[in-house]
Every structure is written in structure tokens, then in C-alpha cells.
Amino acid sequence: MAVIFLTGFMGAGKTTVGQLLAEQYGYRFIDTDQEIERLHQCSVRTIFQEKGEAQFREIETEVLQKETTSKTVLSTGGGIVLSKANREWLSKEGIWVFLHVTPEEIYQRVKDDPHRPLLDGDPQERIQSLFEQRLSLYNEAPIVIPTSEFTPKEVTVEVMNRIAHLI
Numbered sequence: 001m002a003v004i005f006l007t008g009f010m011g012a013g014k015t016t017v018g019q020l021l022a023e024q025y026g027y028r029f030i031d032t033d034q035e036i037e038r039l040h041q042c043s044v045r046t047i048f049q050e051k052g053e054a055q056f057r058e059i060e061t062e063v064l065q066k067e068t069t070s071k072t073v074l075s076t077g078g079g080i081v082l083s084k085a086n087r088e089w090l091s092k093e094g095i096w097v098f099l100h101v102t103p104e105e106i107y108q109r110v111k112d113d114p115h116r117p118l119l120d121g122d123p124q125e126r127i128q129s130l131f132e133q134r135l136s137l138y139n140e141a142p143i144v145i146p147t148s149e150f151t152p153k154e155v156t157v158e159v160m161n162r163i164a165h166l167i
């Protein structure tokens, strides 16, 4: 009766693959960003603007903890790993998967999408710098899945293969 946490950089495919994975298992699908937007009735971008990143992170942690229930695929926002407490939660409370993607591929996937406030300005520079800051945190996950050269369906199958013994 597992909960599966999908983590990784913006554009890794956490939201996309999470939905496919939940369909395959017949599990509930929760995306922390979508849940925050539903609870607060406004966009992630607006929350960043009006409340600031620190408060967004507090809300994100609350959602992570509250929605950690059995038979759930929980797709997180890319910054969930910034908090040590969140990383401990991910490692203790469920199956923690890191969807890996290269900075070049991230840029291709997110360049036309205005929804990510942390990529405002020069997105290529922002991606490179955040990637370098965060890679070691994502790599604390026990299960690492490359995604850059695979379709969401292929990534989903690979996640299922890699966690089959834990489900």
C-alpha cells in the first residue's frame, strides 16, 4: 500500500509521468502545485508574488505531509528537496524517485511555459544555476530514472520496473 514520490527539476516530467503512473496502478494522483492552487484558489506564480517563496515552501511541506497516504502517486514541485525535513520525509514515508533530466532538455521542455516564476529573466542561466545548486539533493533519492531521451510513457514503464519489488 505504497505512496510514490516523484521528485526532480522543473520539466523533469513529474506531473506528466505521475498521472500516467497513477492510472497504471489505479492509485490516487496528487500534484503538490495543483493542490496548492486548488486550496488557495490562485496560481503558484501569484503565491510567489504575494506571499513570497518562503511561505510557498511552508504550504508545500504541509501538502506533502497531508497527502502522504497509501495508494497515492504524489508529484512534487522541483523545490521540495530544498528542505532537509522534506528529504527525510521522502526517504522515510514512501518510495522516493528522482526523475533526472539534463539542463538542455529542461530548457527545451519549459521555454514556452510562463508558469514557473523561478525561471523568470534568463531561463537558460536560471536552469543551469538552480540545477547545480540542487543536483546533489535530488541524488539523495534511492531510485534515479533518466528521462531526457525517453517519452513520458517509457519513463512510466521504467519507474514501474524499478519499483516493482517495493509495491
Ligand SMILES: Nc1ncnc2c1ncn2[C@@H]1O[C@H](COP(=O)(O)OP(=O)(O)O)[C@@H](O)[C@H]1O
Residues within 6 Å of the ligand: 008, 009, 010, 011, 012, 013, 014, 015, 016, 017, 109, 110, 147, 148, 150, 151, 152, 155
Ligand atoms: N519524457 C518527456 N519527454 C518529452 N517531454 C516531456 C517529457 N516529460 C514531460 N514532458 C513535457 O515537458 C513539460 C513539463 O512537464 P511536467 O510534467 O509539467 O514537468 P514537471 O512537473 O516535472 O515540471 C510538459 O510540456 C510535458 O509535456
Ligand SMILES: O=C(O)C1=C[C@@H](OP(=O)(O)O)[C@@H](O)[C@H](O)C1
Residues within 6 Å of the ligand: 008, 009, 010, 011, 014, 015, 033, 044, 076, 077, 078, 079, 080, 115, 116, 117, 118
Ligand atoms: O523548482 C521549483 O522550485 C519549483 C517548481 C515548480 O514545479 P515543477 O517542478 O512541477 O515545475 C513549482 O513548484 C514552483 O514554480 C517552484
Ligand SMILES: [Mg+2]
Residues within 6 Å of the ligand: 014, 015, 031, 033, 075, 076, 077
Ligand atoms: Mg509539475
